[in-house]
Amino acid sequence: MTKATISLNVNGQTVETQAEPRELLIHVLREQLEITGPHIGCETSHCGACTVEIDGRSVKSCTIFAVQAQGSEITTIEGLGNPDKLHVLQEKFKEHHGLQCGFCTPGMITRAHRLLIENPNPTEEEVRFGISGNLCRCTGYQNIVKAILAAASELNETEVA
Amino acid sequence: MSVEAKTLEERQAALKGLGTSRKRVEDARFTQGKGNYVDDLKMPDMLFGDFVRSQHAHAYVKSIDTTEAMALPGVIAVLTAADLEPLNLHWMPTLAGDKQMVLADGKVLFQGQEVAFVIAEDRYIAADAVDLVKVEYEELPVLVDPFKAELPDAPILREDIADQKEGAHGPRRHPNHIFTWEQGDKAATESILESAAVVAEETVYYHRTHPCPLETCGAVASMDKVNGKLTLWGTFQAPHVVRTVASMLSGIAEHNIRVVSPDIGGGFGNKVGVYPGYICAIVASIVTGKPVKWVEDRMENLTSTAFARDYWMQGKIAATAEGKITGLWCHTTADHGAFDACADPTKYPAGFMSICTGSYDIPTAYLAVDGIYTNKAPGGVAYRCSFRVTEAAYFIERMIEVLAIKLDMDAAELRRINFIKKEQFPYQSALGWEYDSGDYHTAWDKALKAVDYPALREEQAARVEEFKAGKTRKLMGIGLSHFTEIVGAGPVKNCDILGMGMFDSCEIRIHPTGSAIARLGTISQGQGHATTFAQILASEIGISADDITIEEGDTDTAPYGLGTYGSRSTPVAGAATAMAGRKIRAKAQMIAAYMLEVHDNDVEWEVDRFVVKGAPERFKTMKEIAFASYTQAIPGIEPGLEAVSYYDPPNMTYPFGAYIAVMDIDVDTGVTEIRQFYALDDCGTRINPMIIEGQVHGGLTEALAIALGQEIAYDELGNVKTGSLMDFFIPTSWETPNYVTDFTETPSPHHPIGAKGVGESPNVGGVPAFSNAINDAFRAFGSTHTNMPHDHWRIWKTANDLGLHA
Amino acid sequence: MIPGRFDYHQPDSLTAALTLLNDLGDDARVIAGGHSLIPMMKLRLAMPEHLVDLKAISDLKHITVKDGSISIGAMTTQAELIGSAELALSAPIVKETALQIADPQIRYQGTIGGNVANGDPGNDMPALMQCLDAEFQLSGLDGQRTVKAREFYEAAYFTARDDLEILTEIVFPVCTGGYAYEKQKRKIGDYATAAAAVLLTRGADGSCSHASIALTNLADTPIYCEDASKALMNSGIDDASIAAAVKSCLEIIDPVDDNRGPAAFKKHAAGIVLKRAIDNAWSRA
Structure with a gap:
């Protein structure tokens, strides 16, 4: 073919x-x-x-x-980022222990990236709904959600500044 | 500020040692998509293997025609059992003393079984060729119900060993029977049951499920014919064991085999065993002289690699009228599938199921387990638990609830009056274990207080009244669980896998400039070993964790170890790390004394240095000592600063915890909501609280999945009904709640740093908490026990059977 | 999971697409968002020799609200339905339904046309379209025809669409009354255990002036509940009339046993879900 x-x-x-x-x-x-x-x-x-x-x-x-x-x-x-300058989401996933085995992480961060573009100031519920197409077997999502909310908040602050 | 001017506390903090929520060193590569998983490996001329699998659960293989497949351009070879037989590789030993077909040898015994292995230039051509292999089957009657295995009309599954009256674990009473394993005192237990004031009985089924890590299993085998060296990369939770097995099977000398576990995308027990795909990739590489990759797809993962659980646990628990437990009896029917490929230490064909007396002081107990063959996939791995420990914990935590109902007692109080008391440790259990330490009452009281348990019970009672009055259709369940784990396998005198003692190891090299590398026999699958083992070492040798590289998973460089599963890494390899660190420190002490011109005994260790006793201004830091060890000729001391420790643990460790789940249940739809989940864990000394919390979140979510819907279900013809993630339940962020975590800290008395392991506790304790919540919701309506998984329709059925829809 | 071989076609006009279908005959399949077809191809349960991708046909992607009528191009994605402010005003039930389909990624790809045309009883849009009394525009080389959603579905994966036709557009009246799409599922991404689409309009006298009910995944086609809809219409909505409507709906469904549970359970759940949808819709009417 x-x-x-x-x-x-x-x-x-x-x-x-x-x-x-x-x-x-x-x-x-x-x-x-x-x-x-x-x-x-x-x-x-x-x-x-x-x-x-x-x-x-x-x-x-x-x-x-x-x-x-x-x-x-x-x-x-x-x-999304490079070793010299990570994307805020990458930073926040590290900071909030939003990953363990790392296998879901690239897809999860890529999805979160689009989510925050479309909804820069999401509630926890909106984050949970927005990443519901990405499975994670390790973290139980709690720290992923925390990381995404922290990234949103930092991105918003940067914007205001 | 110079280093010396720092306070003791500042120096301590700079180490980022034990107790620090140190950020993970692994995360830089994972967050940037630069992890290195087995399917990321790409090599010149690499070929790709794919399996032809049986659609039948039980059939003779009459013929395999590979002509059409071989004719497809890009197909290199198609292997069948006939090709492997001359190499004696058509069967392979299992970890449980049985053997398993690598490729179907005359018959197939479960749906999804490997029949032929296609080797092609890429995965697309391999998949096309799989379709072109024509296999002719003669279907046989299928056995899926282990309770029918010994009926007169039952089909004989394992004709290869039908006549063997003796198996790896003693006598076999029927060709479909694998073993009977007994522990405890049968006669004494039965006598107690006969005379007890109260006996509660229940059969508790822990259904078949699967660890289902997000990355499936896979391998790349590369036979370098020039150097005679085989390299095997793969998803191995125990790379050294894989090397030894590969050597024994292939005849290649062990020093000519290098096994590498690269980054692993979750294991949870799924990646402990040796699978036909690994063997076929090796053979294919030997045959073709090229690297061969095999990576299974999700359906293959769920239907052919190791399942977990499938234990039918019939229990009887005896107590006084006041609720003091006097005896426990359990008979388990264990459905092992077509081959006994349980990943248990050799002497424990039912793992540590004998921890089923749980957290309770039960003076007399008896356990028998019968292993049975059925036409299902082999396995029986410890899915996020120590060997069969989640089964044991689920069993006893359900039996406690059932007994509480029989006694009409509060289940929290019943637990409290039966807990092993703090002063009873070390505690000898009726089924033969020596619990090293525990303080159950403190943990339990803390948990009950944290959730305001009496208020929850009041609310629940009010809800029942409202329900009866027709004001609500939702019931409330309070799921209590107090679990005791047994992890850290284990003492070499009892614990081995394929004869290999279950020690673990650590080898440390301190570099001249005072940084270090440590290599271990374990392998992280997301647990964060590179972060936490460096912390253990930092506290032992006074070098900052940031200056210590941790390496695992390459058998050419790492010392021999038994790998990572059963929460054994911290208890065993963590201990080895501490012990190797202490050897480093012992040598460093001599060097420091020489440098300070005092006697060895005149210096003492202080955080990151040796100090002359009584002269705190005279000291040598570990960094200075390291440099000296390479640069100075010290009489009577070899140059360099290295150590290795092979740690044979004197005992297991016994982490425990108190979990409480509060759930709302819609009796009309069976839909459940987790309103609250409180998890208190006592894992002894806490190495990295951040990582502990993450482990607990993850384990609880796996527990949630198992309790509320995750199963490998078969129909009566042995077809797998839940072979993809459409039907095999993995909760999303939407179905997963936030958890509240808490802790107490009861260090293990025999572990060098007092740590016990935590990764699996939340699954072991979480499953009973969720299941008890569902069951508890129906207690007021006369229900004693319902089996998992508690998915919508089964909950609805419970309500329906109780007449709650009338 | 590797699909079999096929040739890929990406026509840029409807005529070109129809011509391709006509020329290629049975060997061709139309692909829209692909989230039903591609998994089937990966399992080799579908092995088309030609795929005709509609993505480049710009005429098929639009949401138009005009003169009390809404028309939606078949290639409009679920995400576009959700994001349309116009649609949220003129037919809010569409967004409510679309949000309950699959997951975010799939909603970016999945199209309304694919969802309604595939004939999968698990899909959510078909029942919604029956509830809305939508009409499907079918185009063939010989011309266009219109089929009502309520007459489109024949059996699982069998519809009134001829293999050589393409479903191009969906048209339904503006509906601003009470609405609800209630769906019970096991998790995000799942098909319905039972789902109900309900539209109720409150008349000037406070009674129900218009009612429409349809159900998802409770038979081998979506079920439009004509009798129940008529019975609720022009009645007061009260416990008795709701109970009667539910009873009437349950009589015409025929769910099958599967991993979501046995038929008896689904029937029960359907009744509950439907009642909740009616209550919810009426509270919004």
Whole structure:
């Protein structure tokens, strides 16, 4: 079966790759583009470990073909911060012990990132509802919620300042 | 301010040692998506393996035709049992003294069993080829109910050992019977039951579930034929054991095998065992000379790798009319599935189920466990608990509630009058354990006070009245749980896995400039070992935790250890770390004395330095000592500063806790709401309170899942009904409450730093708390016990059976 | 879980899409948000040889409120439904329902057209559409036709849509009366154990001037409860009339045993959920 040329903007960089139509975006990201932050947890779109952002939407990249993302702007955990300057969410997850094994973390933070863009000042309930497409087996979510609320509050303060 | 000018307290704090909520060193890479999990590994020419699996639960394999699959471009090979047989790898030993098919050898015994292994250039081609392998089956009658296993018309599952009257754990009375394991005094217990004022009886089923870490199991095997060296990366909770097993099975000398556990995305017991995928990846790499990756999908994970629980526990508990417990009797039917692949220490085929006398001073007890084969996946692992300890805790905490009903007593009070008293420790239990320490009354009283227990009971009674008056359709349940765990396996004299004593190890090297690396035989799966073990060491050797690297999981560099499960890392490897640290300190003392020109006994340790007794201004810091050890020729002392300790624990540790859940239950829909959850844990010395709290949150959420819906369910044909996360319940942030955590601190008297382990306590104590809350809600309406999982329809059924919908 | 091979097509017009479907015949499947189809393909329970993706057809993405009528393009996502201020005013039950579908990520991808056209009895939008008395626009190469939601569903995954047609638009009247979508589920992301969509309008005299009830996942199709709806209409809403309406609905449902529980339980839960939906809708009317 012929491969299609897929052009994407991933974390600010334009990339081109070849993929069969059936290749899932998560596999193209992880195996061809070596972006291994997003993970594969359930493969049935329940766990959210594979969450990336596509054109301003949080998407489970295990349930979209790479070819469908043709021409899209994609942000993964790798695009949110860098070792010299972490994103506030990354800082707050560390500070509030919002992760343990780390497997859900990239998807969780990527989802939280979009959530806070759409709702910069969420209540605890809104955070819990907003990340309900991301499963975590380790933390019981309590510290994740705390971290996201702390990030929101810091982002809001920065904005005011 | 110079270091020397700091106060003792400041120097202490700078170490970030025991008791500090130190931030985790692991988090930098995980929050940036730079973890290194097995599926992240990519190697040149790497091939990908995928399984053909049985859709039948019990069938003969008549033929396997791989022609079409082999013809598919990109397919390298298809392995079947016939290919593995010449290597004697078509079966493998289990951790429980049984053996398990690596690939179907003539028959299949559970749905999802591995039948053939396809090796292809990528995972897409491998999946296509799986579809092209044609397997012809002859279906056989299916056995899913362990109570029917020994009926005259029961199908014989394990024809390979049908004639063996003796198994790894003693006599077998039927081809579908694996073992009978007995503990305690049967005659004395039965005699007490006969004469007791009160006897409460119940059969408590702890259903089949699965650890389901977010990362599934997987491996990459790479056979370097030039150097004769096999490297195996994988999701291993016990990498050294995997190396030894791999060597024994493959015939490759152990020094030529390197096993690496990279970052692991949660384990919870799922990654203790050795799975056919690992063996097939190794064989495939040997056959092809290329690296081979195998990573299972979620459905494969839930249906073929190790399940947990599936214990039918029939109990009788005897007491005086005043509620003093006099005896406990338990017979357990243990459904082990098709192979006995329980991950238990060899001498304990039912794990530490004999901790089932719980937190109570029960003078006489008897336990028997019968292991049974059925057409289900093998396993029986300790899912976030020590071996079968959550089963034991659930059993006794349900039996206490059942007894309270029979006595018409408050269940909190019944617990209180039966707790082992503080002064009774070390306490010898009727089933053979020596509880090292505990102070149950203090913890219990603190918990009851924290939730204002009398007020809760008043509110509950008022709610019952309102319900009866038709003013509400919601009942309120108060779930009490006081658990005692037994963790830190364990003393080599009783505890081994495949003959390997269950010690653990730590090797420390202090660098010349005063930083250090420590390597351990354990492996973190999210517990934060790199953070906490450095804290233990910091307090022992006076080097800041920030200057200590912790490394685990590479068998070429780490000392031999039995791995991480059963909350054994802190009790065993943590102890090894402290002991190795003390060896470092002993040598450092001699170096310091030499440097200070005094006798060894004239210096004493103070936080981060040796000080001349009576002359506090004369000292050498550990940093100075480290430098000297590499730079000075000290008579009679070898250069360098290193130590290794292999720690054989003298006893288990016995963490305990008091949990209280308050739940509201809609009797019409079965929908439940967790209104409040209070968790008090006593894990002895607390190394990192932040991490302890995180462990408790996580364990409670797994307990919530298990109690309220998470199960591996089979239909009568042996089909798995809950094979994906649509039906296998994992709560989201929305269904999960906030928890209140608390603690008391009763250090273990035999552990070098008094720590006991905590990661699994919340699951062990949490499951009974949730289940007791549901059951308690119906107590006022005449219900004694209902089995988990307490999902909506089962709760509705309870209400319906009680006539609450009339 | 790896899907089988297929060819991917992304037509940029409806005509092009219909032509493709016509040319490719049975081997082609239309894909919208993909959250029903892709998991089926990964399990190889669906193995289409061609996928015709509708995402590039801009005509299929709109929410228009005009002259008392709402029309929604089939490719409008659940997230867009939730985010539409216009819709929140003109048919708030749509947002209430959409928020109970799946989870945030899936709502960004999942479309109203896919949800109603797939014929999955577990989907929430079909019952809502029956409750709203929506009409589905179906386009084929030969032209367009309109099918009422209440006549669209034949059996699980069988609908009035011909394989060569595309469901392009959903049209229903503005509804600003009392409303409720009540759904019992095991967790976020689950299909309904039982769910009910209810619309009630309070007339000038205080009685119910309009009523509409439909149920989700309680039979192999969504269930529009015509008799119960009519009975409530022009009646006072009281305990007796609600009980009668619930009873009438329960008589026409036919739930199946599954992991959510046995049929008897679902029937009971359906009654409770429905009563709550009626109470809630009436309190908002």
